[in-house]
Amino acid sequence: MKIRAPRETGGIDDKLEITVPKVFVVMNDDKHRGELEKALTKYFKLTVFSDSNNAMRALETESPDVVIIENDIKPLGGARLLVQQASSPPCKAGVLLTRDQGEDFTVSLENATCAGRYLTWPFPAKQLMDAITELINENALKSWEDLPETQAKTLKLTVDEYQGIADAIASGEPINYNSAAESCTPLVDAINEGGHHDLLKNVQAHHNYTYVxxxxxxxxxxxxxxxxGMRGDDLLVLSTGGLLHDTGKLVTPPNILDKPGKLTEEEWPIMRDHVVESGNLLDAGDDVTKGAKIIAEQHHEKIDGTGYPKGLKGAELNELARMSAIVDIFGALTDERSYKPAFPPAKAFAILESMETGIDQNLLALFKEIFGGDAASGL
Ligand SMILES: [Fe+2]
Ligand SMILES: [Fe+2]
Incomplete structure (x- = not known):
C-alpha cells in the first residue's frame, strides 16, 4: 500500500461524541417505577418522575428520546401529558403503560407527531426494551431524511444491510459480501464529499450499538x-471491511455483548471470540475480499504481539490490520455508552499514543493529521 502525505493539519475537534438515548419514566406506582428503573438504567440516561407535574416542567426544557408513562398518572393522565408536550418542544416518542387492552398509539397535533406504543401490564421487560428501541430507530430513520442525499443514502442502505446480515446469520445463511459492498458505495462518495462529520454524528441516533x-x-x-490516497475499489474494501468487522458480535450472547462495565474472566474469552466468528462468517460467504478479511480478523491484534486472537506481531500485521486497530480503538474511545463518557478525540489520541508498542505510531500520526486536518474545516 502506498502511503501519501496527509492533507494540511489543524486543531483536533473535541466535540465528536455519541449520545446515549434519554428516557423519562413517569409513574405513580413505587413498585413498578422501581422495576422499570432497574431494567432500563443500564441502557439509557434515565430520569424518573413520580407525578406528571414535575415531568411536564422537565419537558419544558428537555427533549427525551422516549417518555414512558402510565396512563393513570396523577394529576394529568399519561395520554394528556404526551399530547400537551407534543406541541412544544416536539415529543419524540412515548410509551403509554395501560391496565387495559391497548393498540398502536399515535398522537398527532397540527405540527407535531408523537410516535408511540401502548403496553398493557403485565409485560416482560424485553417487550418494553423492544418498543423503546423501535421508537428510537424509527426517529433515527426520520432524522436521516434531512441529511444531504449521499449521507442519507449511506445510512439508510447500511442500516438495512446490517439488519439483513443479522437476519441471515440468525437463519444460518452466509453473509453476502457483494451486497454489503454495494451498501457502502455511497459511503465512499460521502467521504469524497467531506460528509464524514455528519455521518459520525448522525449514525448515533440509531440504537443498535453494533451497527453504530x-x-x-x-x-x-x-x-x-x-x-x-486510496481510491476506488481499494477504498470500498476499507468501507465494507469496517462495516463487517464485528459481525461476529451478532452471535455473541447479548448479556455479555451489552454488559455495562467490566466483563468477568469467564466472559472475556466469549467476547473475544467475536473476532474468530467474524472470520468464520465471512469465510462462509462468496466473493469476500482479502482486505475485508484482514480487517475483520486482525483489528484486535497489536504489533507487540499482545493482541488477540492470534497474538500476531510486527511484520505479520500489514497496514490494513494496523489501521483498523487504530480506528477500532479510536471509535470505541470516542463513543459514549451508558456506563462511560465519550472521550474527546484529543484524549483518545493521547491514549493511543500511550500505547507505544502496541499501535503503529507512524500510522497513528497520519490518522491524527487526517482527522485533525478535517477538524479545521468543521469536523
Ligand atoms: Fe471487534
Ligand atoms: Fe470493533
Whole structure:
C-alpha cells in the first residue's frame, strides 16, 4: 500500500461524541417505577418522575428520546401529558403503560407527531426494551431524511444491510459480501464529499450499538484510507471491511455483548471470540475480499504481539490490520455508552499514543493529521 502525505493539519475537534438515548419514566406506582428503573438504567440516561407535574416542567426544557408513562398518572393522565408536550418542544416518542387492552398509539397535533406504543401490564421487560428501541430507530430513520442525499443514502442502505446480515446469520445463511459492498458505495462518495462529520454524528441516533460502532469504524477507516490516497475499489474494501468487522458480535450472547462495565474472566474469552466468528462468517460467504478479511480478523491484534486472537506481531500485521486497530480503538474511545463518557478525540489520541508498542505510531500520526486536518474545516 502506498502511503501519501496527509492533507494540511489543524486543531483536533473535541466535540465528536455519541449520545446515549434519554428516557423519562413517569409513574405513580413505587413498585413498578422501581422495576422499570432497574431494567432500563443500564441502557439509557434515565430520569424518573413520580407525578406528571414535575415531568411536564422537565419537558419544558428537555427533549427525551422516549417518555414512558402510565396512563393513570396523577394529576394529568399519561395520554394528556404526551399530547400537551407534543406541541412544544416536539415529543419524540412515548410509551403509554395501560391496565387495559391497548393498540398502536399515535398522537398527532397540527405540527407535531408523537410516535408511540401502548403496553398493557403485565409485560416482560424485553417487550418494553423492544418498543423503546423501535421508537428510537424509527426517529433515527426520520432524522436521516434531512441529511444531504449521499449521507442519507449511506445510512439508510447500511442500516438495512446490517439488519439483513443479522437476519441471515440468525437463519444460518452466509453473509453476502457483494451486497454489503454495494451498501457502502455511497459511503465512499460521502467521504469524497467531506460528509464524514455528519455521518459520525448522525449514525448515533440509531440504537443498535453494533451497527453504530461498525458504521463509525467504516467511516473512520474510509476517511483514513482516503487521507492516505486510496481510491476506488481499494477504498470500498476499507468501507465494507469496517462495516463487517464485528459481525461476529451478532452471535455473541447479548448479556455479555451489552454488559455495562467490566466483563468477568469467564466472559472475556466469549467476547473475544467475536473476532474468530467474524472470520468464520465471512469465510462462509462468496466473493469476500482479502482486505475485508484482514480487517475483520486482525483489528484486535497489536504489533507487540499482545493482541488477540492470534497474538500476531510486527511484520505479520500489514497496514490494513494496523489501521483498523487504530480506528477500532479510536471509535470505541470516542463513543459514549451508558456506563462511560465519550472521550474527546484529543484524549483518545493521547491514549493511543500511550500505547507505544502496541499501535503503529507512524500510522497513528497520519490518522491524527487526517482527522485533525478535517477538524479545521468543521469536523
Ligand atoms: Fe471487534
Ligand atoms: Fe470493533
Amino acid at each position: 460502532h461498525s458504521m463509525r469504524v467504516a467511516t473512520l477507516l474510509t476517511l483514513f484510507g482516503y487521507g492516505i
